[in-house]
Amino acid sequence: MASRRPTMVEQVRNGIRELISDGTYTVGDQLPNEQQMGERFGVSRATVREAYRGLIESGYLARRQGSGTFVARIPQQHALDLNLSYTEMIRAAGFKPSIVVLDTSVRQADDSDLAHLAMTPGEDVVVVERLRLADDRPVVYSIDRLPASLVPPDARGDGFGRSLFGLLEQVSHGARNGRARIKPVLASGAPARHLQVAKGTPLLFFEETDFDGAGRPVLASSEWHTSDVFDMWINRKATLHSRSL
Amino acid sequence: MASRRPTMVEQVRNGIRELISDGTYTVGDQLPNEQQMGERFGVSRATVREAYRGLIESGYLARRQGSGTFVARIPQQHALDLNLSYTEMIRAAGFKPSIVVLDTSVRQADDSDLAHLAMTPGEDVVVVERLRLADDRPVVYSIDRLPASLVPPDARGDGFGRSLFGLLEQVSHGARNGRARIKPVLASGAPARHLQVAKGTPLLFFEETDFDGAGRPVLASSEWHTSDVFDMWINRKATLHSRSL
DNA sequence: GAGTGGTCTAGACCACCGT
DNA sequence: CGGTGGTCTAGACCACTCC
The missing domain is CATH 3.40.1410.10 (Chorismate lyase-like)
Incomplete structure (x- = not known):
């Protein structure tokens, strides 16, 4: 079970997590854009984009088209x-x-x-x-x-x-x-x-x-x-269901 | 409110949905690989990949690294x-x-x-x-x-x-x-x-x-x-939570 | 209009799966 | 081994948001 070399995407993802956990960026802050973040880590924009995507899927970040990528307002760890x-x-x-x-x-x-x-x-x-x-x-x-x-x-x-x-x-x-x-x-x-x-x-x-x-x-x-010790959450999202399927 | 020109990704996505709903591919079937599907629709592999990604996120498809992309076994419409x-x-x-x-x-x-x-x-x-x-x-x-x-x-x-x-x-x-x-x-x-x-x-x-x-x-x-008329489902997935965040 | 994410291409190599 | 998805690059243009 030799440990795999981490991919660029993983390195960037961890780097971003660190930037957040060390306080460089905090809840609500806007992150550098994809181009700039790519330069900072020495990777292409597509790689940063993939790293951002993963962090968005797990609830850490939020993207808003035309304005930027932000540290998510709400930690969603126990959804x-x-x-x-x-x-x-x-x-x-x-x-x-x-x-x-x-x-x-x-x-x-x-x-x-x-x-x-x-x-x-x-x-x-x-x-x-x-x-x-x-x-x-x-x-x-x-x-x-x-x-x-x-x-x-x-x-x-x-x-x-x-x-x-x-x-x-x-x-x-x-x-x-x-x-x-x-x-x-x-x-x-x-x-x-x-x-x-x-x-x-x-x-x-x-x-x-x-x-x-x-x-x-x-x-x-x-x-x-039981429901009295801590709350259970579900994140929900609309998906475009085609009428034909 | 002029209707937007559909993107290539949307066109491919709808095309794939149609291939499924018209029976060309059915539950459990393996779809053409990303390269071939790209040739069929005249788009690059990255575009097909993005289309597949959307259909996976909404539960229609499932990807298995090294083997292929498949029509999901379980329709998950009401999760x-x-x-x-x-x-x-x-x-x-x-x-x-x-x-x-x-x-x-x-x-x-x-x-x-x-x-x-x-x-x-x-x-x-x-x-x-x-x-x-x-x-x-x-x-x-x-x-x-x-x-x-x-x-x-x-x-x-x-x-x-x-x-x-x-x-x-x-x-x-x-x-x-x-x-x-x-x-x-x-x-x-x-x-x-x-x-x-x-x-x-x-x-x-x-x-x-x-x-x-x-x-x-x-x-x-x-x-x-009420819970007696139809079931409520949640899809769950493991996300890699870093210990530092 | 400037800046952002969203889409798209063409090509390359890697990691994993099955036979 | 061949075939698949997974990663990555460099560059381009589009669509959206906000000042």
Whole structure:
């Protein structure tokens, strides 16, 4: 796993991040235009443009045609659409994140697994039940499933006995994008018990599938979220939907 | 308001959409590579790349490095992050959308308006209370506020008496992106009554601000959503958050 | 009108994927 | 290995915003 030489775009992107974090530019400021920034880093305008694009997509910058590129007014670190990692979200919201593994097991894939994880009948799935905490307050109770075939062969001894959790961490770091169905529900049973809320408390329920870079499903999760510790955000944008499609 | 000449990128984008909607390529198919598609439309590779990029961002296509560009497996028309228009979402989910205006009024901006809509004390806001239906079943009850200053001068006669709703339509079509805080709540009061659900039914509550192309807030909404008529989706993606920012 | 981002070209080389 | 997308350059002109 030799570390790759960073691309020009990455170098420029990191350079810009540094210019912001060291206070050279701050929230609301206009950045140098694409040409000037290119000269500063010794790259072409197209390269700066690509670097800016990435920072815009992750919410750091905002572009306004005809006027300039600006440091975004609102830090959007814990928007659901820009982050797959609850650990990061909790940290970005200003809390200390932690995770408790409640249970781990291995079983045969059921119909839901076959559908969500593109598995074939008879394959095994690994199931992990976890609780996430923000400053020791429970905020997410989740049941995660992943194909056992994603386990490296050398870790498959005695029924995955050792660290299913480490495995899951490894898999979830490989996840690049996901698709969540969201739904409001009333707390009851295990979610209510683990999140330490009264039955009937409103919770957010997510049914999510995460995919790796190649578009393969690697993780299916059912998650129950409390809403009182920190806010959940979604960035929305209009896309031009053609009538013909 | 002369209609602009479509750019090459737009032409290519529409051409590709047509190739998909007429069945030349279907879900899961690999598209011609960037070079070939460029030859087909008589444009450079960079132009095709930009067209592909837009279609990927709106969920129609998926790119896999080293293998190709494909028609996305899953139509994502009614994902919350890719669509600002509930009318479109309802339609995409296969229902007939309609809207009932329950009430319209004008009042002075309160503190919440000042904060969300970047207004100055003493300005007026227009308030519209609406109910959206999917095949005549109520699905969203909302209270929308917008700065009265967005009303064209010639429509400002007698306290905006005529069609506040048409005005809101006009403004909301100008909205390009938004930011929603989501929260699960229990139905009660006006939302329960208008959505025709029992008190205590779990609802999704959105507190949303929408912005125009220049980043100006144009619309602040409080929305209560039922979850039983159609599903709400969020597309999520991992973004590389630097530790320094 | 000056300055900005938006589009576009032609060509090059690299990194990754599958066979 | 061949084919794909990913990166990068140098230069040009257009469209928009704001003074």
